[in-house]
Amino acid sequence: MHAMEEWNFPARYDNEYLPDPASPYWFRNRETMDPEQRAEAVLARLRDVMRYAYRTSEFYRRKWNGAGINPEDITSFEAFESVPVVTKAELRQSQLEHPPFGDYLCAPESEIYHVHGTSGTTGTPTAFAVGRGDWDAIANNHARVMWGMGLRPGDTVFVAAVFSLYLGSWGALAGAERLRCRAFPFGAGAPGMTARAVRWLRAFKPKGFYATPSYALRLAEVAHAEGVDPKEFEIKVMFFSGEPGASVPSVRKAIEDSFGARVVDCGTMAEMTPFMSAAATSGTPDGMLLYQDIVHHEVCDPTTYRPVPYGGEGTPVYTHLERTSQPMIRLASGDLTSWVYEENPCGRTYPKLPRGVYGRIDDMIHIRGENVYPTEIDNVLRNVEHYGGEHRVVVTRTGSMDELTVQVECAHPTTTPTALEQFEKLVGSELQATLGLRVSVETFPSNTFERTDHKARRVDDRRALV
Amino acid sequence: MHAMEEWNFPARYDNEYLPDPASPYWFRNRETMDPEQRAEAVLARLRDVMRYAYRTSEFYRRKWNGAGINPEDITSFEAFESVPVVTKAELRQSQLEHPPFGDYLCAPESEIYHVHGTSGTTGTPTAFAVGRGDWDAIANNHARVMWGMGLRPGDTVFVAAVFSLYLGSWGALAGAERLRCRAFPFGAGAPGMTARAVRWLRAFKPKGFYATPSYALRLAEVAHAEGVDPKEFEIKVMFFSGEPGASVPSVRKAIEDSFGARVVDCGTMAEMTPFMSAAATSGTPDGMLLYQDIVHHEVCDPTTYRPVPYGGEGTPVYTHLERTSQPMIRLASGDLTSWVYEENPCGRTYPKLPRGVYGRIDDMIHIRGENVYPTEIDNVLRNVEHYGGEHRVVVTRTGSMDELTVQVECAHPTTTPTALEQFEKLVGSELQATLGLRVSVETFPSNTFERTDHKARRVDDRRALV
Numbered sequence: 001m002h003a004m005e006e007w008n009f010p011a012r013y014d015n016e017y018l019p020d021p022a023s024p025y026w027f028r029n030r031e032t033m034d035p036e037q038r039a040e041a042v043l044a045r046l047r048d049v050m051r052y053a054y055r056t057s058e059f060y061r062r063k064w065n066g067a068g069i070n071p072e073d074i075t076s077f078e079a080f081e082s083v084p085v086v087t088k089a090e091l092r093q094s095q096l097e098h099p100p101f102g103d104y105l106c107a108p109e110s111e112i113y114h115v116h117g118t119s120g121t122t123g124t125p126t127a128f129a130v131g132r133g134d135w136d137a138i139a140n141n142h143a144r145v146m147w148g149m150g151l152r153p154g155d156t157v158f159v160a161a162v163f164s165l166y167l168g169s170w171g172a173l174a175g176a177e178r179l180r181c182r183a184f185p186f187g188a189g190a191p192g193m194t195a196r197a198v199r200w201l202r203a204f205k206p207k208g209f210y211a212t213p214s215y216a217l218r219l220a221e222v223a224h225a226e227g228v229d230p231k232e233f234e235i236k237v238m239f240f241s242g243e244p245g246a247s248v249p250s251v252r253k254a255i256e257d258s259f260g261a262r263v264v265d266c267g268t269m270a271e272m273t274p275f276m277s278a279a280a281t282s283g284t285p286d287g288m289l290l291y292q293d294i295v296h297h298e299v300c301d302p303t304t305y306r307p308v309p310y311g312g313e314g315t316p317v318y319t320h321l322e323r324t325s326q327p328m329i330r331l332a333s334g335d336l337t338s339w340v341y342e343e344n345p346c347g348r349t350y351p352k353l354p355r356g357v358y359g360r361i362d363d364m365i366h367i368r369g370e371n372v373y374p375t376e377i378d379n380v381l382r383n384v385e386h387y388g389g390e391h392r393v394v395v396t397r398t399g400s401m402d403e404l405t406v407q408v409e410c411a412h413p414t415t416t417p418t419a420l421e422q423f424e425k426l427v428g429s430e431l432q433a434t435l436g437l438r439v440s441v442e443t444f445p446s447n448t449f450e451r452t453d454h455k456a457r458r459v460d461d462r463r464a465l466v
Numbered sequence: 467m468h469a470m471e472e473w474n475f476p477a478r479y480d481n482e483y484l485p486d487p488a489s490p491y492w493f494r495n496r497e498t499m500d501p502e503q504r505a506e507a508v509l510a511r512l513r514d515v516m517r518y519a520y521r522t523s524e525f526y527r528r529k530w531n532g533a534g535i536n537p538e539d540i541t542s543f544e545a546f547e548s549v550p551v552v553t554k555a556e557l558r559q560s561q562l563e564h565p566p567f568g569d570y571l572c573a574p575e576s577e578i579y580h581v582h583g584t585s586g587t588t589g590t591p592t593a594f595a596v597g598r599g600d601w602d603a604i605a606n607n608h609a610r611v612m613w614g615m616g617l618r619p620g621d622t623v624f625v626a627a628v629f630s631l632y633l634g635s636w637g638a639l640a641g642a643e644r645l646r647c648r649a650f651p652f653g654a655g656a657p658g659m660t661a662r663a664v665r666w667l668r669a670f671k672p673k674g675f676y677a678t679p680s681y682a683l684r685l686a687e688v689a690h691a692e693g694v695d696p697k698e699f700e701i702k703v704m705f706f707s708g709e710p711g712a713s714v715p716s717v718r719k720a721i722e723d724s725f726g727a728r729v730v731d732c733g734t735m736a737e738m739t740p741f742m743s744a745a746a747t748s749g750t751p752d753g754m755l756l757y758q759d760i761v762h763h764e765v766c767d768p769t770t771y772r773p774v775p776y777g778g779e780g781t782p783v784y785t786h787l788e789r790t791s792q793p794m795i796r797l798a799s800g801d802l803t804s805w806v807y808e809e810n811p812c813g814r815t816y817p818k819l820p821r822g823v824y825g826r827i828d829d830m831i832h833i834r835g836e837n838v839y840p841t842e843i844d845n846v847l848r849n850v851e852h853y854g855g856e857h858r859v860v861v862t863r864t865g866s867m868d869e870l871t872v873q874v875e876c877a878h879p880t881t882t883p884t885a886l887e888q889f890e891k892l893v894g895s896e897l898q899a900t901l902g903l904r905v906s907v908e909t910f911p912s913n914t915f916e917r918t919d920h921k922a923r924r925v926d927d928r929r930a931l932v
Contacts, residue, residue: 100669110620113643115650115670120662127669132646154576163629164653165662177579180598184581187630190655190919196586196631203566203593204581453656 004030004041004293009048011137011322018153018180024283024346026144030293031348035341038349039077042296045321047074050083052106053327059094059104060329081298085305085317085332091271092124101129107325117165118270128167128270131325135174141274141294141322142175146208148346149264150237150282153180157208158235160197160215161242162189162454167270168242172210175276181208188215188453194222201233209238213245213255218451220258221389231260237282241267241275243455247287247356248375250382265356268295269335271328272318278353283346287354290339296321297351298330299339302361305332310351313338315361334361336373365395365461367402370437374459377406380434384427386412388446395461402463405440406431409448470496470507470759475514477603477788481644484619490749490812492610496759497814501807504815505543508762511787513540516549518572519793525560525570526795547764551771551783551798557737558590567595573791583631584736594633594736597791601640607740607760607788608641612674614812615730616703616748619646623674624701626663626681627708628655628920633736634708638676641742647674654681655919660688667699675704679711679721684917686724687855697726703748707733707741709921713753713822714841716848731822734761735801737794738784744819749812753820756805762787763817764796765805768827771798776817779804781827800827802839831861831927833868836903840925843872846900850893852878854912861927868929871906872897875914 005027006013025031030038050071053060064070067084074080094102101109113132118125130138151157157176161169163185176183184206186197197219201209211219216238223230238261240246246255246265255263265288266279277295278288290297296319298307308314316333336359341351359373366372374393381387388409396403408427412419424441431439471493472479491497496504516537519526530536533550540546552570560568567575579598584591596604617623623642627635629651642649650672652663663685667675677685682704689696704727706712712721712731721729731754732745743761744754756763762785764773774780782799802825807817825839832838840859847853854875862869874893878885890907897905 109648110646112648115622115648117666120665125665156581162653162656163651164656164659165666170651180576182575182578182581185629185636187628187653189657189659190628190630191657193630193655199586199591200583200631 003033003037007041007293009045009052009322010133010324011140013137013140015136015140015178019147021152024148024281025348026147031148031291031350033349035292035349038293042292042321043074043077043080046080046296046319047071049319049321049327050074050329052324053104053329056106057104059102081306083330085330086328087332088126088271088334091126095126096124100127101326104326105129106327107131112325114170116167116170116270119165125165126271128273129325130273131323134323134325137322138171138274139174139178141291142171142276143178145266145276145279145291145294146175146179146239148281148348149239149266149279150262151176151179151181151208154182155208156182156184156204156206157210158184158186158201158204158206160186160188160209160211160219163187164189166242166454167273167275168212168267169210171273171275172239176208194219194453195226198223198226198228201235202228205234207236209233209235209261211238211240212242212452212455213240213248213251214243214452214456215454216240216255216259217251217389218453220255221451230258233259235259235261237262237264239264239266239279241265244356244358244375245378245456247358248379250379254382267357268297268316268318269331269333271326271331272320274322278357281344281346281348284344284348284352287352288356289344289346289348289350289352292350294321295319299337299353305330308339310339310341316357335359336361336364363459365393365404365459367395367404368437370435372404372435372437376434377431378458380430381406381408381427384423384430386410386423388444388448390447390449390451391458392449393459395459395463397463403440404437405442407442407444407449409446410443411446415445469499469503473507473759475511475518475788476599476790477606479603479606481602481606484646485613487618490614490747491814492613497614497757497816499815501758501815504759508758508787509540509543509546512546512762512785513537515785515787515793516540516795518790519570519795522572523570525568529556547772549796551796552794553798554592554737554800557592561592562590566593567792570792571595572793573597578791580636582633582636582736585631591631592737594739595791596739597789600789600791603788604637604740605640605644607757608637608742609644611732611742611745611757611760612641612645612647612705614747614814615705615732615745616728617642617645617647617674620648621674622648622650622670622672623676624650624652624667624670624672626652626654626675626677626685629653630655632708632920633739633741634678634733635676637739637741638705642674660685660919661692664689664692664694667701668694671700673702675699675701675727677704677706678708678918678921679706679714679717680709680918680922681920682706682721682725683717683855684919686721687917696724699725701725701727703728703730705730705732705745707731710822710824710841711844711922713824714845716845720848733823734763734782734784735797735799737792737797738786740788744823747810747812747814750810750814750818753818754822755810755812755814755816755818758816760787761785765803765819771796774805776805776807782823801825802827802830829925831859831870831925833861833870834903836901838870838901838903842900843897844924846896847872847874847893850889850896852876852889854910854914856913856915856917857924858915859925861925861929863929869906870903871908873908873910873915875912876909877912881911
């Protein structure tokens with residue numbers, strides 16, 4: 001046996017394999033081995049993947065020839081880290097010129113098993129082609145990570161995210177199926193579905209639950225409105241991707257308190273599916289471990305795209321180790337995180353994102369010399385008593401002066417002017433303490449702002465319009 | 467080899483099998499064999515399935531013991547036809563008493579692969595447990611039927627129905643995956659999704675398309691509103707289940723005319739998945755053939771539940787030949803159809819429902835001594851010039867007098883009182899000619915009535931409230 005279980009390229013997994021029921025690990029060796037030894041195998045694999053992409057895709061040949069890079073030269077991580085990153089804009093451009101999948105489609109079109117894509121709500125949509133073998137590898141990898149979260153064969157896993165272009169729901173489903181769970185792909189998004197979800201959850205009491213963090217909070221609100229305490233669902237493990245919420249302390253706490261369940265953060269990017277390569281485990285529940293043998297994760301300086309040392313902050317850069325349809329090699333995420341390397345209580349020898357992925361470079365609001373992340377505002381508000389559950393962030397400019405206004409729902413039982421004024425003052429001072437700048441606060445009644453069945457969109461930056 | 471290809475109970479299919487590309491048949495023998503010979507094999511299988519259900523489920527033991535029936539006695543179709551039917555009310559009752567899956571769950575709970583269910587919009591929902599092996603058999607059967615429709619490996623199949631409890635979308639997806647198509651599980655139901663579907667359909671030009679008939683018509687309307695001719699999607703094969711529309715001549719014609727595609731009707735009931743056991747083929751495009759070796763279909767007298775002769779009208783009664791999780795044995799559908807046995811142009815030796823399933827016993831409106839089916843009204847209206855695309859049927863009672871009112875959208879370019887009056891008169895006389903009774907007609911502008919992303923609900927019978 002190879003030192004790493006089922007380590008092949010292209011990936012070939014034994015679909016009948018299940019670990020010893022008593023083991024916390026799906027693949028004990030791969031997860032607990034000496035990281036230096038793992039890195040050696042990963043480096044060889046990076047070269048394999050680059051060879052494959054160079055041979056099968058015009059996109060990568062053009063890009064690497066232009067940079068004077070040949071896969072055969074990738075004999076060290078230092079060499080690999082000089083490979084230019086791929087941006088989402090390049091992918092979109094490639095798809096425009098070579099519709100529908102771009103010239104980074106490496107597998108023949110006949111091998112495509114599923115088509116998915118980005119929603120296109122914030123620009124031109126991107127189409128994802130996932131190969132038949134890729135899907136199988138995704139299912140195996142997600143099952144493995146979900147095993148690490150504490151899910152086991154026979155557990156019911158309720159998937160409460162829209163089944164459409166979005167890959168989050170499909171990835172959770174594929175993992176649940178492969179793990180031999182009882183998959184309940186309920187979906188989300190259609191009118192009336194949340195109230196129906198409440199009834200089915202109460203009847204089925206699933207052990208596992210997948211959604212976006214925003215939607216879990218909305219589901220809790222709808223349950224209460226229907227007279228149901230979400231704790232009655234008796235969910236044990238709630239795992240999330242799609243947005244940073246599950247690692248934002250107050251959001252995480254709000255979900256844990258509402259459902260009485262353990263919250264697990266996971267996820268990188270749809271392009272990077274198997275996106276669960278970054279995930280918490282039942283033994284290391286905070287942040288996300290980086291399963292470096294599923295996807296190679298780097299946290300890089302956002303200008304040089306060289307890895308920052310452990311302990312530093314940067315932007316994730318991802319490389320597939322198994323995908324053969326649209327392999328991403330040094331995909332720049334545009335997200336923000338920090339990483340550490342320390343002993344993990346669960347025994348896995350992986351680096352960790354202790355605070356998850358907490359923002360995006362382009363989500364950062366530059367205002368009067370300060371950098372503000374929307375997740376910080378979210379975190380502050382959820383810790384304020386009588387917060388009504390939703391808010392909006394409006395950025396305006398008067399002359400050369402930027403103004404940050406937070407419109408916040410207040411659930412104070414008394415709505416006297418005094419009570420509201422006190423609430424506004426409290427919110428303002430808490431935000432100022434965290435963000436380091438003065439914020440205008442406007443109070444609204446509970447349920448003023450639309451809830452989402454998917455990902456939250458709260459920032460309205462009106463400066464560009466002025 | 468058995469005279470019938472891959473004929474096993476429990477079902478075991480070779481997931482790598484594909485027919486000769488030139489063959490119109492997936493399983494040539496099973497589809498074209500002497501029907502007497504097939505019936506012999508089916509009879510033996512009915513006994514196998516009954517033995518299995520008797521052994522593994524309290525529900526069937528109780529039911530058959532009460533009727534003095536033992537699986538060993540099923541040595542003729544006559545004996546089988548005396549087995550009491552299962553009603554949906556019995557299934558609901560069983561689930562109430564033995565939550566969540568009822569005591570007709572025959573496989574161990576650990577074998578459950580997927581949970582789905584009825585929406586519960588018209589009563590208590592029913593939960594479906596589909597076993598791992600069942601799912602595999604469903605995928606193989608649907609792939610086989612879709613091959614018969616003219617779909618082939620590599621074709622893109624766009625699934626435009628909600629992925630949730632509803633099994634129609636999942637069944638179409640499982641078939642497309644097994645057929646080695648390129649599955650595009652787009653879904654439906656969330657706000658804004660229809661306009662997005664228009665853009666993706668135009669970009670991808672899928673060969674196959676699955677939806678409910680109502681949703682296909684809505685999609686065409688939305689496309690036109692977006693300035694897109696649905697013919698630009700270049701869809702070749704549109705297959706439908708969930709409602710009778712695809713066999714209602716004017717609905718079928720409206721879809722064919724809008725999309726320039728071939729319309730294929732299929733489907734029995736969610737409980738009966740693999741529901742595609744009744745389906746048209748590319749060679750026999752009208753009505754639905756009954757793949758008697760996938761599901762045993764009977765068309766029965768709705769009081770005696772004995773089969774009516776070919777040529778007669780009755781209600782479908784279905785029996786699974788492969789399901790091991792929740793096998794249905796003589797499930798009474800409550801639907802209405804007629805069946806024939808004749809030589810099929812495609813060469814398959816199956817009986818046929820020449821007009822598909824055209825109604826439900828309980829959909830039938832009894833009014834002033836006449837029986838009116840909502841699909842008949844639909845069919846008449848779609849043939850009337852300037853029909854606006856939607857309508858509602860309202861039934862009221864004044865004293866002892868029942869009144870049928872059809873509220874109909876009019877898309878006449880001029881809305882003068884004269885034009886509207888003429889339209890109303892025309893609708894009234896066309897409906898009277900078909901239904902045999904006087905109908906009140908009320909005209910509304912186009913887009914008055916809500917369109918559906920799922921199944922149409924048009925009848926408002928207010929008599930019970932009086």
